[in-house]
Amino acid sequence: MNAREQILKRLRRCRQAVPDMPCPSKEFGPLFFHPEDNAESRLDWFREKFIALRGELYEEQGERQAAQRILELISGLPGFVQVQKHPLLERLQSELPALRERLAGSRALDCASPEYAQCACGISGADSLLAQSGSIVLRSSAAGGRRLSVLPPFHIVVAASSQLNGFVAPWFAGLQQDNSWSLASIISGPSRTADIEKILVFGAHGPKRLALVLVTGS
Amino acid sequence: MALAGEYRSFLHRSCVKAADASHHLKILKAIASYDTAVEAMKKSQFESWERARQVAASVKRDAVSRLPELLEQFEAKAVENGVEVVWAADAAEARAAVLDIARANGVRQAVKSKSMTTEEIELNEALESIGVKIWETDLGELIVQLAHERPYHIVTPAMHKSRAEIGELFHRTLGTPLTDNAEELTQAARVHLREAFCSAELGITGANFLIASLGAVVLTENEGNARLTTACPRIHVAVAGIEKILPRLEDLELFLPLLATSGTGQQLTCYNTIIRGPKRSGEPDGPEKMYVILLDNGRSSIYAEEKLRVSLTCIRCGACLNACPVYRLIGGHAYNTAYPGPIGSVITPHLRGFPGWQHMSSASSLCGACSEVCPVKIDLHRLLLENRWHAHRQRTSSIIWRLGFWAWAAVYPHRKCLQMLQPFFRLGSRLAGLAAPRDLRGRIPQVAGRSFSELWQDYERKRTNS
Numbered sequence: 001m002n003a004r005e006q007i008l009k010r011l012r013r014c015r016q017a018v019p020d021m022p023c024p025s026k027e028f029g030p031l032f033f034h035p036e037d038n039a040e041s042r043l044d045w046f047r048e049k050f051i052a053l054r055g056e057l058y059e060e061q062g063e064r065q066a067a068q069r070i071l072e073l074i075s076g077l078p079g080f081v082q083v084q085k086h087p088l089l090e091r092l093q094s095e096l097p098a099l100r101e102r103l104a105g106s107r108a109l110d111c112a113s114p115e116y117a118q119c120a121c122g123i124s125g126a127d128s129l130l131a132q133s134g135s136i137v138l139r140s141s142a143a144g145g146r147r148l149s150v151l152p153p154f155h156i157v158v159a160a161s162s163q164l165n166g167f168v169a170p171w172f173a174g175l176q177q178d179n180s181w182s183l184a185s186i187i188s189g190p191s192r193t194a195d196i197e198k199i200l201v202f203g204a205h206g207p208k209r210l211a212l213v214l215v216t217g218s
Numbered sequence: 219m220a221l222a223g224e225y226r227s228f229l230h231r232s233c234v235k236a237a238d239a240s241h242h243l244k245i246l247k248a249i250a251s252y253d254t255a256v257e258a259m260k261k262s263q264f265e266s267w268e269r270a271r272q273v274a275a276s277v278k279r280d281a282v283s284r285l286p287e288l289l290e291q292f293e294a295k296a297v298e299n300g301v302e303v304v305w306a307a308d309a310a311e312a313r314a315a316v317l318d319i320a321r322a323n324g325v326r327q328a329v330k331s332k333s334m335t336t337e338e339i340e341l342n343e344a345l346e347s348i349g350v351k352i353w354e355t356d357l358g359e360l361i362v363q364l365a366h367e368r369p370y371h372i373v374t375p376a377m378h379k380s381r382a383e384i385g386e387l388f389h390r391t392l393g394t395p396l397t398d399n400a401e402e403l404t405q406a407a408r409v410h411l412r413e414a415f416c417s418a419e420l421g422i423t424g425a426n427f428l429i430a431s432l433g434a435v436v437l438t439e440n441e442g443n444a445r446l447t448t449a450c451p452r453i454h455v456a457v458a459g460i461e462k463i464l465p466r467l468e469d470l471e472l473f474l475p476l477l478a479t480s481g482t483g484q485q486l487t488c489y490n491t492i493i494r495g496p497k498r499s500g501e502p503d504g505p506e507k508m509y510v511i512l513l514d515n516g517r518s519s520i521y522a523e524e525k526l527r528v529s530l531t532c533i534r535c536g537a538c539l540n541a542c543p544v545y546r547l548i549g550g551h552a553y554n555t556a557y558p559g560p561i562g563s564v565i566t567p568h569l570r571g572f573p574g575w576q577h578m579s580s581a582s583s584l585c586g587a588c589s590e591v592c593p594v595k596i597d598l599h600r601l602l603l604e605n606r607w608h609a610h611r612q613r614t615s616s617i618i619w620r621l622g623f624w625a626w627a628a629v630y631p632h633r634k635c636l637q638m639l640q641p642f643f644r645l646g647s648r649l650a651g652l653a654a655p656r657d658l659r660g661r662i663p664q665v666a667g668r669s670f671s672e673l674w675q676d677y678e679r680k681r682t683n684s
């Protein structure tokens with residue numbers, strides 16, 4: 001008998017022999033504190049959480065300003081910048097040819113070649129922003145893969161204010177519908193550790209800086 | 219009678235650590251900062267922490283009750299996602315499975331993110347034995363790996379090391395310039411492991427949760443090392459205990475904040491990652507192959523025990539370790555097991571065999587602090603009693619222990635017997651007083667000359683006479 005059959009058979013037998021554990025209440029109900037969830041309060045709510053997590057937030061009126069902001073953020077960086085193919089990012093580059101020029105050197109992050117070490121920054125879109133925890137959520141299929149958001153020392157995310165959500169539930173529902181992704185991630189601030197004497201240090205293995213360029217209005 | 223080897227060395231290590239004031243200071247400092255963060259987070263995040271615990275306990279108990287069905291559901295979904303699922307009855311099978319994968323794919327280097335399950339099966343040693351270089355990538359795990367130690371704590375592996383000690387260790391093993399600056403040390407680890415992430419062929423992780431409805435593995439972390447471990451290497455292996463199952467993706471809405479709050483006092487950890495398979499067509503990167511190893515290793519025997527089954531609902535947050543006065547005093551290394559502290563004491567005898575490990579059930583003051591903090595409401599201190607009872611029934615406790623209790627049970631209920639033995643008790647306490655070290659002399663309580671019942675009888679006699 002192989003291990004699978006052996007384990008399952010044993011578990012099934014015990015499942016019959018031993019009564020289920022009592023579980024009084026499985027209904028979540030409201031468990032978490034949160035301010036009223038409407039379009040206006042959501043942005044304040046998100047802003048407060050995201051900044052507390054040491055995210056850098058840039059709220060920009062319209063796409064041209066957002067493009068300018070990105071150019072500014074990456075202008076002084078040493079290596080190349082990798083950018084995801086994404087409709088919003090495409091539009092920003094059309095708005096500002098200088099940005100397109102700066103991003104021309106973008107290439108896929110290939111771990112096998114030592115080039116990856118020269119990647120100074122990754123720019124990607126996001127699925128949605130969560131006000132409850134100040135998080136950015138993304139899935140590998142729609143965010144330029146797995147490495148882009150974690151390998152470079154600087155990660156810039158571009159999102160429209162319409163992508164702001166209160167809670168994670170709608171995103172989970174969307175994930176279940178979609179069959180194209182292999183990895184989905186909830187990112188709450190830049191990488192950190194407190195493994196040494198509980199002292200908080202940023203930039204453990206993931207990005208040291210996480211910037212969100214939020215396009216408001218149009 | 220000689221004490222069993224493991225028991226004796228446990229006592230020895232405990233005594234050494236309990237007397238080590240500098241160890242005690244480091245641990246108390248770390249736990250104090252943990253306590254402050256956790257209390258604040260419970261209050262600011264949850265309308266009622268107690269209600270959250272109740273719901274979490276219910277969801278997880280229901281999931282564990284339905285373990286066989288949910289595991290099959292998980293497996294079917296995972297296979298659909300292109301994952302290869304391997305079942306392992308014990309640690310040896312799990313090790314063999316990983317070694318086979320490593321050999322078949324020509325693996326020479328592996329990166330590993332923090333995982334207690336791989337500690338449990340002692341995977342590092344096995345991989346090294348076939349010549350695979352293994353890199354621990356979590357900062358705390360890297361520190362204990364470089365020091366050739368076990369993780370001290372299931373969430374904070376290097377809790378017992380000061381900045382200066384880590385600086386010295388890095389200087390000696392990695393050639394880092396001598397420093398005790400936490401930021402510089404973290405940076406040194408980052409630089410040290412960058413290459414490893416990109417040249418390793420195999421990435422090994424544990425699993426914080428398995429989602430049955432999706433066939434997905436959930437990883438929660440702060441550093442980004444688990445993200446890199448599952449992004450760069452060609453192959454991803456996740457080693458998961460079978461009890462990690464949750465029925466639905468939605469359950470994470472509660473369990474991610476719950477684990478982060480109890481584990482480190484955060485609302486959410488920095489990266490919460492849901493992985494369901496290798497790279498899909500249309501995705502630019504990710505592993506070509508993904509394996510999930512479902513590990514039993516004694517869990518099904520816990521499942522068979524009605525009262526102990528609830529210990530399978532543990533989400534390994536580490537809160538019970540931090541709360542335990544015994545753990546705080548003797549530290550994580552005294553236990554010499556992958557899982558120390560209250561939860562370790564409950565499950566280890568079942569995972570590794572009763573005769574050698576039952577002493578762990580006695581390493582508790584039964585104060586109940588562990589049960590009070592547990593986010594899934596496991597009655598840990600009662601389960602420790604249950605283990606002692608189990609050991610008794612199995613007759614695996616020592617002969618002296620059983621004789622002692624047999625004698626106690628024979629004598630204690632009978633007043634007459636106790637009375638007869640009183641001179642011996644008196645003598646015993648006097649001898650103990652004489653043999654005590656100087657600073658305790660005179661402070662050992664002595665058995666009184668006459669017992670309460672004797673005094674009472676006198677009193678009654680006088681009353682009836684007068």
Ligand code: SF4
Nearest residue numbers: 532533535536538592
């Ligand atoms: S027993 Fe409870 S408190 Fe202890 S690690 Fe498990 S979940 Fe956390």
